[in-house]
Amino acid sequence: MKLPNSISPAFIEWLERGGHKITLKKNLMVITKECNGSTKRGVIPFERHEVKEFYDLDDYLSGRYEVFLKQYLNNGKSFIDDLKWVMAGKFRRAVMMNNLAKVA
Structure with missing residues (x-):
């Protein structure tokens, strides 16, 4: 399954709210949940400094994405917004914190 870039921030925030831990490693966003x-x-x-139109999801995240889309359909556009x-x-x-760190 593919994740459109246009709603990827909403999906990542939804995962985080659901108890997932998100870390970045080289060219991977790793999502884990106990x-x-x-x-x-x-x-x-993903490739750093390159925005794609769609991102590939593995089996686990494809399943989570299906649940996310069902909630989107049930709750409307404001859910994503x-x-x-x-x-x-x-x-x-x-x-802002990065910029402050450069000044200090």
């Missing part, structure tokens, strides 16, 4: 003593894991490959705004705020804070 569940009943086992770890669920998914990865999204709210998640995007939260992620945009996190991005702005990260950029």
Whole structure:
């Protein structure tokens, strides 16, 4: 399954709210979640400094994406918009903190 770039920030925020931990490793976004003593894991490959129209999802994240889309259909566009705004705020804070670190 493929994740459109246009809603990828909303999907990532939704995963994070659902208890997933998100880390970046070289050219992979690694998404993990502890569940009943086992770890669920998914990865999204990407190239740094390159924005793609779609990102490939593995089996685990494809399943999560289907649940995400069902919630989107049930709740409408505001569901995506709210998640995007939260992620945009996190991005702005990260950029600001990075800029402050350069000055210090």
